[in-house]
Ligand SMILES: Nc1ncnc2c1ncn2[C@@H]1O[C@H](COP(=O)(O)OP(=O)(O)OP(=O)(O)O)[C@@H](O)[C@H]1O
């Protein structure tokens with residue numbers, strides 16, 4: 001095994017790590033923010049919202065993430081590139097970069113998976129919890145924000161952590177649209193050094209460390225807020 | 231023990247007044263024209279067999295159920311329910327609903343403490359977010375209330391780690407924290423192991439002695455006899471018998487009430 005390349009290529013690896021973490025955090029945050037309306041639509045009495053949300057979830061969960069990324073990047077991206085107004089706009093530097101297409105794809109995917117999860121979580125919150133909120137004069141919005149959603153999230157915490165780890169691994173698909181994330185960085189090292197295993201083993205180890213960190217952060221949170229013993 | 235003499239009743243302001251209240255669930259008419267009144271300082275107890283509509287009546291008072299007809303006033307807020315077409319419950323003005331609920335402290339049979347919050351957080355939640363009380367003030371009052379119900383040491387514990395009796399006492403503190411005009415209790419001891427009933431009844435008895443206005447559904451007949459100023463016996467959706475406890479328990483006019491009271495007596 002030859003790791004002498006690390007001294008020369010570490011800035012590339014570091015940049016890759018940064019981009020992987022950014023994809024993870026942005027994908028999770030935007031995705032979760034979207035998952036809430038997806039879940040709410042799914043339990044709403046409004047049939048239009050219900051079916052829209054259901055169709056969205058079915059389509060996104062039923063197709064490979066890689067295909068979604070390609071459709072966004074090559075399909076929508078090419079469309080945008082052919083529009084002069086877009087090319088001259090201040091957003092163009094971002095719209096040309098694969099990074100934001102991957103963020104959007106990840107967020108959509110998270111919204112579909114976590115939206116479905118959250119829907120189940122919301123439905124499993126005991127009726128009495130919500131009744132108490134109403135009895136004390138909370139409006140629907142306040143009740144959702146203060147009681148319903150936090151209650152559901154508490155129950156879902158272990159699953160959400162597992163899904164965040166899955167999301168971390170999905171970010172590796174970014175390298176397929178020329179984003180230099182950890183895998184992209186490893187590929188660059190490979191083309192420069194003609195080494196096969198060492199760069200890949202190195203990034204594999206980094207992924208493992210991030211996973212361990214996610215899990216231990218979740219452990220800290222759930223120790224602060226213990227699961228209900230019922 | 232009679233708490234108020236009848237002649238002074240008219241001098242006290244009316245806290246809750248219900249007239250002609252009707253409520254149906256589909257074809258089932260559960261409340262068939264109930265009228266009831268609680269003046270400041272009254273302890274009104276609702277008794278009656280299972281399914282007679284006691285919980286439904288209590289839930290109508292804080293509008294967890296929307297009555298089909300009748301009027302309800304809580305303090306200065308009054309709502310008149312008028313049946314809408316198609317048999318659907320009337321739509322209510324959410325401001326009025328909130329105004330009524332802000333004056334009522336509800337204690338549930340199954341406690342319904344919010345599980346994701348500590349005891350203290352449970353108690354300050356409504357004062358902070360519904361009543362707009364400052365945090366420091368809410369926390370201070372919550373601590374006083376916790377001391378009063380004997381749970382000061384448990385303030386940072388999550389409900390799942392409390393006994394049923396402790397959870398119910400915390401729930402009573404939560405209801406008191408909004409300074410309610412009237413406390414509503416729906417069988418507060420029915421979900422408790424027998425050895426835990428006493429500690430909760432003691433808290434409620436203390437509230438009665440302080441002159442709190444309360445409407446209470448209970449199956450604890452001897453407790454009802456001791457703390458009530460007024461007892462209403464519900465049967466099949468109407469108030470079949472009502473009056474001071476001495477009258478309802480010892481000299482009921484209605485045959486149903488007589489049977490119910492003696493059956494409860496035999497059970498106790
Ligand atoms: N949400 C509801 N939907 C349909 N029927 C209901 C509903 N709530 C109550 N009922 C029915 O209304 C009737 C009265 O119920 P309620 O809970 O008020 O009785 P209760 O006097 O409190 O009885 P218990 O002593 O068992 O608590 C019962 O027949 C019950 O099945």
Ligand SMILES: [Mg+2]
Nearest residue numbers: 284285286417
């Ligand atoms: Mg009941």
